[in-house]
Amino acid sequence: MDEEVIRNDRTYVSTSVAAELSGYSRDYIGQLARDGYVDSTKIGRKRFVDRGEFITYALENKADLTIDDLPDNHVPDDLVADKAVDTPDQPDRTPRPTAHQIDDQTRNSPPEDTPDDSSIAIDPSAVATNSFQTQPDTETNRTET
Numbered sequence: 001m002d003e004e005v006i007r008n009d010r011t012y013v014s015t016s017v018a019a020e021l022s023g024y025s026r027d028y029i030g031q032l033a034r035d036g037y038v039d040s041t042k043i044g045r046k047r048f049v050d051r052g053e054f055i056t057y058a059l060e061n062k063a064d065l066t067i068d069d070l071p072d073n074h075v076p077d078d079l080v081a082d083k084a085v086d087t088p089d090q091p092d093r094t095p096r097p098t099a100h101q102i103d104d105q106t107r108n109s110p111p112e113d114t115p116d117d118s119s120i121a122i123d124p125s126a127v128a129t130n131s132f133q134t135q136p137d138t139e140t141n142r143t144e145t
Helices: 015-022 026-034 051-061 077-084 099-108
Strands: 004-007 010-014 040-043 046-050
Touching: 004 040, 010 015, 010 051, 015 026, 015 046, 015 051, 026 046, 026 051, 046 051
Parallel strands: none
Antiparallel strands: 004 010, 010 046, 040 046
């Protein structure tokens, strides 16, 4: 079966092709289609997503995907002009830190209101001596009579 279908003057691509174009998994693309984020159609057991809608969704929601990453034959007609012109007003597509990276940064840096160890001065004469005295264990020190 073809990986591209034209229906009602719209081009649909299989979830396999959409996965190759975007880097999303086929299952995730199917979920996007079932949830109504992109238009889709099923032919037999195979799902096809509207190429233009899907690519627009992926470009808006996937930080590391740019229109220049797409093969020319898969760039929707309404985005062809964007690919030919390098415009500086496009949003910055630098990858955002993942939740794990943010957790690592937070875990490795001290809280703002906690002073670092170098600013704490301890007066040795103010440190109390250990006055804790232990009591002998009566169970082990008993003598048998």
